Amino acid sequence: MALVAIKASSLNQEDFHNLWFHLQHNLLTLIILSVVLTLGSIVYFVTQPRPVYLVDYSCHLPPPSQKVTVQKIIDSVNKNREADPSMSSLAAESSLDFFVKVLERSGLGDETCAPEALFNVPPLQTMAVAREETENVIFDAIDNLLANTKVNPRDIGIIIVNSSTFNPTPSLSAMVVNRYKLRSNIKSFNLGGMGCSAGVIAIDLAKDLLQVHKNTYALVVSTENISRNMYIGDNRSMLVSNCLFRVGGAAILLSNKSGDRRRSKYKLLHTVRTHTGADDKSFRCVQQEDDEKGKTGVSLTKDITSVAARTITKNIATLGPLVLPVSEKLLFFRTYMRKKFFDDKIKHYVPNYKRAIDHFCIHPGGRALIDELEKNLGLSPMDVEPSRSTLHRFGNTSSSSIWYELAYTEAKCRMKKGNKVWQIALGSGFKCNSAVWVALSNVKSSVKSPWEHCVAKYPVKLDL
Template identity: 85%
Template sequence: MANVKLLYHYLVAHFFKLCLLPLMALVATKASNLNQEDFLILWFHLEHNLLTLAILSVVLAFVSAVYLFTRPKPVYLVDYSCHLPPPHQKVTAPMIIDCINKNLEADPSLKSTYDESSVDFFLKILERSGLGDETYIPEDLLTVPPRQTMAASRKETEQVIFDAIDNLMANTKVNPRDIGIVIVNSSTFNPTPSLSAMVVNKYKLRSNIKSFNLGGMGCSAGVIAIDLAKDMLQLHRNTYALVVSTENMSRNMYIGANKSMLLSNCLFRVGGAAILLSNKSGDRRRSKYKLVHTVRTHTGADDKSFKCVVQEDDEKGKTGVSLSKDITSVAARTITKNIATLGPLVLPVSEKLLFLMTYMRKKFLDDKIKHYVPDFKRAIDHFCIHPGGRALIDELEKMLELSPIDVEPSRSTLHRFGNTSSSSIWYELAYTEAKGRMKKGNKAWQIALGSGFKCNSAVWVALRNVEPSVNSPWEHCIAKYPVKLDL
C-alpha cells in the first residue's frame, strides 16, 4: 500500500512533465519533416504580421513590469539570537520546592495562602511537566522573600532583551541606525515607557523609527510580530525590521493556592529572542531563510475560547493566569482551523486531491468515513511546535501523524529551557540548526498558541545549508539531546 501511495504522489507531482514528453516528441517529429519551402512560408507570415508581434511584445512587457512592481517583496531572515541566561539562574524542582518552604517558614502568614496540598500539587506537576534540571528563572524569585518589584521585572527584561540583541548585532554587523522598524512583544509585562521605547533608547535608533509594542497576546505573539513586520516591510523599502519576543516572570509569578493558576509557574521559564528581517535584495545571499507564509487564526468571538486563558485575581486577591478545563478542546479546534487555512498554501496537489476525494465521499456517499489527515511531511521538513507542555506536543504529534524526530525540537526545548512563551519557537529552530538538519530548500513550520484564543503559523524556506549562529543557546549541550524521559 505504501508503494502504491508513493507511485500516486510521483505521478501527480510529475503529471505535466509526463504529458509534456509525448508533446515534445510530436513537435520534434513535425519539425524534422519541415523542408526549406515550409520555413520560407513561415517567415513570410511573420514578416507580414509585424504589427501584431509588436503589440504582443508591448503587452508582454507591460504585464511583466506590473508584476515586478506589484508582487510582494521577499522578506529575508538575516539571523536571530536566543538569550542564554547565566548558569547561576539554573533551577531544579527540588530547588523550587526548597525555596517555597523557606518562604513559608520566613512568613507564616503565607501558609493560609500556600497550603501543603498546593506544594504537593506543584511538585507533581513539575515531575510530569517534561522540564529538565537546567531551566532558568530570575534570581530575584529565588530570594526569601521573592522580589516581585517593578525594578526586578525591568532588570530581568533588560537582561534578556539586551543580551539577545547584542549577540544578534555582533553576528550580523548591522548598524542600529539602519533599522527602520522595531517590534517588541511581551504579554503580561508592559511598563511605561514601553519595551520598544527601551530598545530605541538603548541602541539609539533613529527618530523616524516605526516602533510597535505588542502586549496581552500570549505565547503566539512571536508569529504575530513576524506577520506585522512582514506587512511593514511591504510598505518601507530597503530597510531592516528588528523583532524581539520575550516574557517576564518576576512580576507575574503566582503565589497562591488556586491550582489552575499554579500551572503557569510550573512551565514558564526565562527566555527571549531577537530576529533581524530584511527586504533588501542584497541580503538574500547572507540570510538564513525567506518567509513563505504566515497564517493567523483567532477564535475569540467564542466565549469559551476567550475565557480559557485569563489573567485575574483569585479568591484571596492574588493575581495569576488561570487555565480553564476547556483549553484542550479550544486549542484543538483553533489548531484545526489554522491548519485548514495553511494546508492549501503548502500541501502538494496530490495531498489536496486525496483530501478532496475523501471529503466528497463523506459528504455524498458515507458520512461515517473519517476525514483524511493530510501528510504535512510532504510539504514541511521541520516542525517547531510551541512547547506549551507535554500534553500539547503529544496532541499535535497525534493530530498531524508526526514521528518522534519531528517533535524532537519541541520536546528538547521544553526539557532544556521550559516554556519561554513567544520565543520558544526560536529555540526550537536553533535546535534543528545545531543538529545540522537544516538543508537548502528545507521548509520549517513554526506553530504557536496563545490566549484569546489564537493559533498562528509561520513557514520559512532555508536559503542555504544553515549552520548554527555564534553563541547558539544549544552550543554547549546539543550532544545531550534528545533525552529519554521516563514519565
C-alpha cells in the same frame, strides 16, 4: 528584411504594395503584442510581494546562576509559605502534592532558568526587578545578533517588541530605541497581551511593513517577563503556569534587500493567523486575573484543551492548501466528498504534512500539547524532538520558544538547503499562528547559540 527586399525586387508594383501592407499590418500587431506583454510583466513584478529574508536571529542564554531545579522551586515555595501566613492553605497536603506532581510531569529538566529575585523570601516582584530582567534578556539577544550580522543599528527601519504581560511606560520598543540610538523616523511597535503566539504575530506584522518600506531592516524581539508574573498563591488553575514558564527571549533580523539573500538563513514563505476569541470559552481559557486573596496570576481553565484543538484545526486547514502537494489535496478532497455525500462515519483524512514540511517547531506549551500534535499530525519522535528538548532545557519561554527550537535543529546540523520549517504557536485570546520558512543554504548555528554547550546531551529520555 533583406530577404523581403530581394523578393520584392522581382515583384510588380501591385504585388509590392500588397506585400508592404501585410508587412506593416503584421509589424503593428507585433508591436502591440510586445507592448502588452511588457506592461503585463511590469504590473506582475510590481504587484508581487517583496521577498522577506531572515538574516539571522539570536536567543538569550541565561547565566548558570539562574538555573533552578525542581527541588529548589519546592524549597522556595515552602519557605515563602512559612513566611507568609496568608499562604497557609498551600501547606495542605493536597495542594502541595498537586504542585509537585505537575512540576515533575511538566517535561522540564533541572537546567531551566528563573530570576534570582524570585527566590528571595519574600520574592522581589518590583517594577525595578522586572525591568532589569527584561533588559538583560533583550539586550543580550540584540547585542549578539548585531555582532553576528555586522548591521549598523541606524540601518534598522522597523522595530517590533512583543511581551504579553509586562508592558511598562516608556514601552519596551522605546527602551530598545534608546539603548541602540535608533533613528528618529523608525517605525516602532510594542505588542502586549497577545500570549505565547505573539512571536509569529510580530513576524507577520514585520512582513507587511517590509512590503511598504523599501530597502530596510526589521528587528523583531520576542520575550516574556517572569519576575512580575510568577504567581505566589495556592489557586491550582494559576499554579500550573509556575511549573512551565521560564526566562528567555529572542531577537530576529528581517530584511527586504535583494542583496541580503545570499547571506540570509531563510526566506519567509507563509504566515497564517487564526483567532477564535469571538467564542467566550476561547476568550477566557487563558486569563490574567486576581485570585480570591487578591494575588495576580494567569488562570488556565479546563476548556483549554478543547479550545486549543479547535483553533489548531482551523489554522492547519488554512495553511494546508498553501503548502501541501496536489496529491495530498486530492486525497483530502476525495475523503471530504465521500463523508459529506455518502458515509458521514468516515474519518476525515489527515494530510501528510511531512510531504511538504521538513522540520517542525511546535510551541512547547507543555508535554501534553506536544503529545497531542505529534499524534494528530502523524509526526515521528524526531519531528517533535526540538520541541521536547527545548521544553526540557529552557522550559516554556513564551513567544520566543519557537526560536530556541529552530536553533536546536541548526545545532544538530539537520537544516539543509531547500528544507522547509513550520513554526506553530498557541496563545491566549485564543490564537494559533503559523510561519513557514525555506532554508536558503545548509544552515549552521550562529555564534553563541544557546545550544552550543549542551546539544550533545539531547535528546533525553524521560520516564513520565
